[in-house]
Amino acid sequence: MVEFERNANIIDDKCPRHSIMIGRYKQSFAYYTLRERLPVILTKVIDDLSQNKDTIINECSEEAREELKIVVGNISELKYQLQTDKELYPLETNEIDKSTWNIFLSSLPENERTYFSTCWLWAECYLYRRLKTIFEATTTLKNFDYFKSSKQKALIGSKDSIVSLVKSTRQTLTLDSDIDKYFKKLLYLDLWGNKCDLSITEGKDIKQTGDQLEAVDHLKEYILIDQAEEIWNLISQKYTGERYIDFICDNAGYELFTDFLLAEYIIEHKLATKIRFYIKAIPWFISDTTPEDFEWVLKYLYENNNEELKLIGNKWKSLVDQGKFILLEPDRFFISPYEYYRMKEIAPHLYDKLSEAHLLIIKGDLNYRKLLGDFTWDYTEKFETCLRGFNPTNICSLRTVKADLICGLEEGLAEKLFEKDSNWMLTGEYGTVMLQLHKN
Structure with a gap:
């Protein structure tokens, strides 16, 4: 925890008035969401996929068995990136909003391109959009609704x-x-x-x-x-x-x-x-x-x-x-x-x-x-x-x-x-x- 707070420049205070809400401020709901709630949500997605894999395979195809393993691994990696305040990488997808997102991400100042250093709204939306790209990269699970x-x-x-x-x-x-x-x-x-x-x-x-x-x-x-x-x-x-x-x-x-x-x-x-x-x-x-x-x-x-x-x-x-x-x-x-x-x-x-x-x-x-x-x-x-x-x-x-x-x-x-x-x-x-x- 101490190492994370040092690396992510966490400040033990509330978000200042008249400023963008940022997860760097420890006494904010932005910090709590990024640090506590979102990792739990990603873990629940992983657990649900693992527990229901037979049902999912029956609904999709046998090919989904191997793709589920890849998806679970990629969600685990996404969770790690969130928990270690990694950079908001460009989206890798063939969907039509790819350029919208990547233009936006490239417009952020270099010191505001991580989960805890950028606006909470942007970081949280980015996480859910990144989660979907993991499924978009598959053949059998493209349209699967994990919620x-x-x-x-x-x-x-x-x-x-x-x-x-x-x-x-x-x-x-x-x-x-x-x-x-x-x-x-x-x-x-x-x-x-x-x-x-x-x-x-x-x-x-x-x-x-x-x-x-x-x-x-x-x-x-x-x-x-x-x-x-x-x-x-x-x-x-x-x-x-x-x-x-x-x-x-x-x-x-x-x-x-x-x-x-x-x-x-x-x-x-x-x-x-x-x-x-x-x-x-x-x-x-x-x-x-x-x-x-x-x-x-x-x-x-x-x-x-x-x-x-x-x-x-x-x-x-x-x-x-x-x-x-x-x-x-x-x-x-x-x-x-x-x-x-x-x-x-x-x-x-x-x-x-x-x-x-x-x-x-x-x-x-x-x-x-x-x-x-x-x-x-x-x-x-x-x-x-x-x-x-x-x-x-x-x-x-x-x-x-x-x-x-x-x-x-x-x-x-x-x-x-x-x-x-x-x-x-x-x-x-x-x-x-x-x-x-x-x-x-």
Whole structure:
């Protein structure tokens, strides 16, 4: 430990205010993630591959037996490079984002090209992208999702809760009164669905229990910034022609289920005509949604032996078939190291696409970090300032707080929370519902 800290120039302090978050600072969540969480996640991938190799070979081919040995060895090497703060080497892959990544890596100053010396966001995204390249180099495992089992268990383990949600939300869909009340309830439900984050639990199984729609009424005090009323005022505005609401999704499984519930409500009450979903192209941060996860959740529901789940699964599949739920082709910008304020420059086609929407609902902690850029803003800094010009349309951020950065808090609130719990920013106990209106 002492030798590592000396070689990596570790500083026993917090990240300074108004600076990029770097793993070099020992009292930061960036350091803890790189030093503790990510090695555990890589070890779990290795263990899962080893324990399930016979199943994987049966699904792929006998050739996968030897390739699994190579993959496990390469993941072990990746883990060693992380734990010894090695350089962020150029990606070796034939995928289309190779040049994007390697141009970015070559642009880093030479003294900021290791895991603990560069921005935490960049280092963590790089690790997950490097992990995927190991599988891309194989013949039989190119499309293998090494996080699939964990994601699916998170929804299956929450079956009782989602059955309860289906029953309670069927009643709200038929009501023509209190639309604002139930919209906000489902917005809060979608916020707290973000607690189902496997990366924060290092891949350990999690599940939701109880009536979550009822629970949201008791969680209001934990929402540190609540602009649900302003979001309702925006979304309830009258319109003519087509109106898109876009979701930049976060976790698969239970959280995606809550995304669908909110999206269904929006469509049923004609608050928009189409919902578009943006997801990840590859397995990402353990639980992030891929196209296969999107399809699997629908299939799990419409093939379920529970009648309520079967009915809602068929309905949502019908919304997909009708073009009211639209799963967009994954854009590689979302698995790049770039923050959102760089999107207009790096991926102008995506920025223009988002500009078509009336409202952009951005889910989760990683997306929040990309909005703020892993920068230690003042806790009271305006959301608009932290977005640094990212302004394609009206933006709603739904996030449970699981990393030590935040903005938009009332004066003195952060200090009160620290007095109560020094780790309040890391637990997912608190949430934010934030809105930034589009400015022409």
